[in-house]
Amino acid sequence: MGSTLAQKTWDAHVVRHNSAGDDLLYIDLQLLHEVNTPQAFDRLRAAGRTVRRPDLTVGTEDHNTPTIAIDRIIKDPSGRRQAELMRSNCAQFGIPLHRLGDPGQGIVHVIAPELGLTRPGMTIVCCDSHTTTLGAFGALAFGIGASQVEHALATQTLSMRRMKDLAVNVTGELPAGVTAKDVILALIAKIGTAGGQGHIIEYRGDTITALSMEARMTLCNMSVEAGSRAGLIAPDETTFAYLKSRPGMPQGADWDAEVAYWKTLRTDADAVFDKEVHLDAATLSPYVSWGTNPGQSIPLDGHVPAHTDFEGEEERAAAERALEYMDLKPGTAMRDISIDTVFLGSCTNSRIEDLRAAADVLKGRRVADGLHMVIVPGSAQVRLQAVEEGLDRVFAEAGADFRAGAGCSMCAALNEDRLRPGERAASTNNRNFEGRQGKGSRTHIVSPPVAAATAVAGRLAAPADL
Ligand SMILES: CC(C)[C@H](C(=O)O)[C@@H](O)C(=O)O
Numbered sequence: 001m002g003s004t005l006a007q008k009t010w011d012a013h014v015v016r017h018n019s020a021g022d023d024l025l026y027i028d029l030q031l032l033h034e035v036n037t038p039q040a041f042d043r044l045r046a047a048g049r050t051v052r053r054p055d056l057t058v059g060t061e062d063h064n065t066p067t068i069a070i071d072r073i074i075k076d077p078s079g080r081r082q083a084e085l086m087r088s089n090c091a092q093f094g095i096p097l098h099r100l101g102d103p104g105q106g107i108v109h110v111i112a113p114e115l116g117l118t119r120p121g122m123t124i125v126c127c128d129s130h131t132t133t134l135g136a137f138g139a140l141a142f143g144i145g146a147s148q149v150e151h152a153l154a155t156q157t158l159s160m161r162r163m164k165d166l167a168v169n170v171t172g173e174l175p176a177g178v179t180a181k182d183v184i185l186a187l188i189a190k191i192g193t194a195g196g197q198g199h200i201i202e203y204r205g206d207t208i209t210a211l212s213m214e215a216r217m218t219l220c221n222m223s224v225e226a227g228s229r230a231g232l233i234a235p236d237e238t239t240f241a242y243l244k245s246r247p248g249m250p251q252g253a254d255w256d257a258e259v260a261y262w263k264t265l266r267t268d269a270d271a272v273f274d275k276e277v278h279l280d281a282a283t284l285s286p287y288v289s290w291g292t293n294p295g296q297s298i299p300l301d302g303h304v305p306a307h308t309d310f311e312g313e314e315e316r317a318a319a320e321r322a323l324e325y326m327d328l329k330p331g332t333a334m335r336d337i338s339i340d341t342v343f344l345g346s347c348t349n350s351r352i353e354d355l356r357a358a359a360d361v362l363k364g365r366r367v368a369d370g371l372h373m374v375i376v377p378g379s380a381q382v383r384l385q386a387v388e389e390g391l392d393r394v395f396a397e398a399g400a401d402f403r404a405g406a407g408c409s410m411c412a413a414l415n416e417d418r419l420r421p422g423e424r425a426a427s428t429n430n431r432n433f434e435g436r437q438g439k440g441s442r443t444h445i446v447s448p449p450v451a452a453a454t455a456v457a458g459r460l461a462a463p464a465d466l
């Protein structure tokens, strides 16, 4: 019996089979940001250890960084302290760090591909659950906790429990206006936020191969919202074309040899997945979340459900609580929900393609009176590219607030960008739990075109509604 891409990559990195289904894996790259890492460095120091491969370790600043200006001081004392520690720890252990203001700075999951750090067949870890994003390149990329960060820093290895394989097969052509974001929201609505638990997802099928790298990253990003520690896509010509011009890529014959290896990174025809799910792309439409977990999402054409629509006591109780928190009445058309703030950003949707998609909708239009649209680029490079393409002017003319600094911003509200209690946002991020975007905040997860159309309409809308 053949192997899946995930198992092949896993097997290629096993240093030792530990007991009870745990394997010690070699780690090709560890990425760091300022949250969750100070403890790991403290423990390294206390144990008198060094970082084994600082050359395979890269840091960035993203969660706490201000976006209003790139020379702004972090106001929040604990955020400022985290950033200071990130700088002193990276300096002490010789780890390259992309600080706010540097051309390579940005959200860790956005810069890692941009800077050519992510390649097919790698094992990548980072102190952040959305490391799943990098699976878009055919890498095994996991989010890890603080003690694992310490272990990986000290040894360049990590002990991990073997996971099962889940195939998500998506076939058919996506209707106009339907994006990778809608595919992943539809998937989570179908299988639930625990549907992928214990499994590595492989996204397969002609819909997936037709996606750009940016769209594949959006999809893999939210694997963790489906309960999976990792999600990946087999590398193909689209992957190679994205990688070719990235810094540090081999050239000439070395490039050809690398591509020849990458082409072997596929699931064998006779491999068997532990579980398979199928989505028909042609039946999808723009999806919007109504509740307080990403699984509580429905088509924009739909109506707010009643808690009695759900099966099982737990589901019903969760829906009841979500409806109350979100202040929504069952039966309300999703399109009738008024929005205060639109946030275009986060590691799910802050890449150049996302900004272009929003600009296409905003061009020649105005953001609705009283609505605030905040656009935060995922990286300094994305911002630069957007300015080169004149998207900044489109955003300014539409009355949107295109920020100078890159980072997580309003996705997690760890910097100054946050919603007020009761404020309702349409956000292109990936999480909508209670208080995610600020205490008492209400989040509807949407795609970039829906975010832009909503900003114009003042209520949840798709571009076709304008
Ligand atoms: C702060 C970080 C550990 C966290 C994560 O792991 O995902 C954050 O990025 C998030 O999205 O909630």
Ligand code: SF4
Binding pocket: 062, 063, 107, 128, 130, 346, 347, 348, 407, 408, 409, 411, 412, 429, 430
């Ligand atoms: S953008 Fe949001 S989801 Fe992504 S790493 Fe930052 S806080 Fe986490």
